[in-house]
Each structure stands twice: as structure tokens, then as C-alpha cells.
Amino acid sequence: MLCGALLSAHELFVESDRGLAKQKKVKVVFVIGGPGSGKGTQCQRIAQQFGYTHLSVGELLRQEINSGSETGSMIHSIMKEGKLVPSDVTVRLLQQAMQGIDNDKFLIDGFPRNEENVKTFENLTKMEPEFVLYLDCPQDEMERRLLSRNEGREDDNIDTIRKRFKVFMESTLPAVEYYESKGKIRKVDAGKSIDDVFESIKAIFSQGKDNNKPANLQLVAAGPSSAYGSHGASLLSLLPTPIAGHEPAFKVHSWRLAEKQRPTLDQPYLEHT
Numbered sequence: 001m002l003c004g005a006l007l008s009a010h011e012l013f014v015e016s017d018r019g020l021a022k023q024k025k026v027k028v029v030f031v032i033g034g035p036g037s038g039k040g041t042q043c044q045r046i047a048q049q050f051g052y053t054h055l056s057v058g059e060l061l062r063q064e065i066n067s068g069s070e071t072g073s074m075i076h077s078i079m080k081e082g083k084l085v086p087s088d089v090t091v092r093l094l095q096q097a098m099q100g101i102d103n104d105k106f107l108i109d110g111f112p113r114n115e116e117n118v119k120t121f122e123n124l125t126k127m128e129p130e131f132v133l134y135l136d137c138p139q140d141e142m143e144r145r146l147l148s149r150n151e152g153r154e155d156d157n158i159d160t161i162r163k164r165f166k167v168f169m170e171s172t173l174p175a176v177e178y179y180e181s182k183g184k185i186r187k188v189d190a191g192k193s194i195d196d197v198f199e200s201i202k203a204i205f206s207q208g209k210d211n212n213k214p215a216n217l218q219l220v221a222a223g224p225s226s227a228y229g230s231h232g233a234s235l236l237s238l239l240p241t242p243i244a245g246h247e248p249a250f251k252v253h254s255w256r257l258a259e260k261q262r263p264t265l266d267q268p269y270l271e272h273t
């Protein structure tokens, strides 16, 4: 078996209408940005155009508050201070929401907000996002937008807004850096008009569609200069030179290449044919 610890597409067991468990491959895209950067606004459009289910973590937390549960009152006292809710609570609400929806593509808005969110999500779901959309917006623009949002949110007052900005800088940006180091950040300038921001986002999601190759595509190593690009070439340099007219002795597993893992002889990227 060639997979690593985390999978981009993970098997979730969901209850079908008849109560039977069925397996489902799930893809997630995280959407990160400061408060007021336009996450909710853009997620609605992405969901509509690209067939994702939009889950706003802030909205899930507000629903829990409205349910009147004990957890809800704990969440309420944290959110009105502009602080972050403990990750186990947040991730469990997210998991529950995902399990109740019959779609395999989720857009998770407002997540992760810190490194603890990242680790808890990885530990509990064994998944990682396809990519992370980062809406990068100047703080004065975000402040203007929040002060005129008019949704009656208790945390949209100037004191709490400033605290939320501080949390974003101190806690969320390190999570952005983590995904940056994994090559998963897709950053857009979110300070522009709603339509212009969506144009940049559409380009990212359309690219994703073009790159939607089968996960276990195998390339057969046929010899040097056989059009596998530099990764293929570096793998091939580890192999004995094939003899002309003979079947190649190895297959190269291209999903390893897609994960940008360095090929080594003791890793099973290469398989005897």
C-alpha cells in the first residue's frame, strides 16, 4: 500500500436514508481570511458554480449557541470576546455536519483559525485539504466591511473586531504558513470588488478541474527521455537502463510525484512489473 498518513480524499462512513453505511470519498477545500475578508460572500458563489457544499464554521458555532446547549453557552462566552473555540468542539461540529450531507465536495469557511485547529482536524478525520484558499485583504478594508455588515452579530462591534484582527495575525497566519510550506495555499487579493475577487477564485477552481487526474494513474518507465518531466527523469535515473525491445522492469507511481515526495530506493514508489 502506497499511501501516507494523511489522505486528500478520505473515506467517510455516512448513513444513507435506509440506515445502511455507505462509503464516500470526500474532498475538502479550506477558506481562510481575516474577519470581513469576504469568505462567506465568495463561498456562496463558489458553492453555486462548482458544486461544493458550503460549511461556515462560524455559522455552525452560532447554531450551537442558538440550540441552548451547555456547549453553546460556552461557545457564546468565547465568541463575544473575539477568541477561538477549542478545536475539539469545532472539529466535532464540522464532522457531524459533513456526515449529514450527501455531497463529496466541501468548502469549509473560517477554518482553520490556528495550528490547533489544523492538528485536531488531521487527528480526528485523517484528512487534509485539497488546497487552502486564502483571501488576503487589507485590515482597514475589512474593518469598514464589518462595521457595515448589519447582520446583527454581537461580535461586529469595534472592540471585538480589533480583538479578532489580533487573533487572526497571531494565530491564523501561522496556520497559513503551515499550508504554504506544503504548497497548498492559493492566495487571492480580496481587497477588490466582489466580482473581481470571484474572477480570481474561478481561475483557481477551474485549474483544479483540469488537474482532476485519476489518483492512481501509473506511468510505465520506458527509459530516459521518455517525456516524464524532471521527476520522472530523476526516478528513472535510479533504475537500470532498460534494454531496447524489452518490457520495462518497473512502474512509476505518479501520485507520489504529485505529493512532491523525494524518490528514494527504500520507498515503494517503484514497483516491479
Ligand SMILES: Nc1ncnc2c1ncn2[C@@H]1O[C@H](COP(=O)(O)OP(=O)(O)O)[C@@H](O)[C@H]1O
Binding pocket: 033, 034, 035, 036, 037, 038, 039, 040, 041, 042, 145, 146, 148, 149, 150, 190, 191, 192, 193, 194, 195, 197
Ligand atoms: N469584495 C468586497 N467588497 C466590498 N464588500 C464586500 C466584499 N466582500 C464582502 N463584502 C461585504 O463585507 C461584509 C463581510 O463579508 P463576509 O463575506 O461576511 O466576510 P467574512 O465571512 O470573511 O467575515 C459583508 O457585508 C459583505 O457583503
Ligand SMILES: Nc1ccn([C@H]2C[C@H](O)[C@@H](COP(=O)(O)OP(=O)(O)O)O2)c(=O)n1
Binding pocket: 033, 034, 035, 036, 039, 056, 057, 058, 059, 061, 079, 082, 083, 084, 085, 086, 090, 109, 110, 111, 112, 113, 117, 155, 164
Ligand atoms: N475555526 C473557527 C471559526 C470561527 N470561530 C469563532 C471565532 C470567530 O471570531 C467567530 C466568527 O467566525 P466567522 O467565520 O463567522 O466570522 P469572521 O470571519 O470572524 O467574520 O467564530 C472559531 O473559534 N474557530
